[in-house]
Amino acid sequence: MNTKILLVEDEDAIRKFVKINLEREGYEVYEAGTGEDGIEIAREVTPEIVVLDVMLPGIDGFEVCKILRSEFPNLGIIMLTAKAEDYDKIMGLQNGADDYLSKPFNPTELTLRIKSLERRIEPEENVSRELIIHEPFKLDKYSRKFYKDDIELELTPTEYQIMKNFMENPGKALNRDEILKLVWGEDFVGDSKIVDVNIRRLRSKIEENPARPKFIETVWGLGYRWHIGV
Incomplete structure (x- = not known):
């Protein structure tokens, strides 16, 4: 089964571009343009990974991250930050994100981050009750x-x-x-x-x-x- 990814990004052009690239990699991609929609879709489809922009209309990405982390402890979350400042990166991690990526970014780099996160959230094979x-x-x-x-x-x-x-x-x-x-x-x-x-x-x-x-x-x-x- 393909990994389900929820992309929460308010800029249509960026969202469509990222969605196309991720689908080419074989991912099942859902999209949302606001934090509120992102939370609702996450509750409906239960994705494995969320790619979440910080700057969103309404509820910002930090708050969305906090809500999703509390409801889905095993969810993988990558934050997209528009700034190179450490503040956004640290705030995202402190609110429960697993990783961050600063805009503008190369789609290949995002794919590598997702693959790295997939390895962390996938259950280990042949693990005894150790x-x-x-x-x-x-x-x-x-x-x-x-x-x-x-x-x-x-x-x-x-x-x-x-x-x-x-x-x-x-x-x-x-x-x-x-x-x-x-x-x-x-x-x-x-x-x-x-x-x-x-x-x-x-x-x-x-x-x-x-x-x-x-x-x-x-x-x-x-x-x-x-x-x-x-």
């Missing part, structure tokens, strides 16, 4: 769920993959490039800052005091380390 347990945390690879003190925490597909790689490599210092390759893939084209923003968001979910993290440690000048036994 639990990785680092008290107070449990990661269930079969159901792709994550728990703290036996309470499930909602993680985005990207956050889940980061936690999976941390818990499979306890105590190992992973630099940002390693995390990018493990989670986003070898062909990812983008800024390593995306790692830092996702780490901040993860810390806000799992740490008692995100400003003084005990589990996801910063390795200064390198990257991050999953610390257990605290």
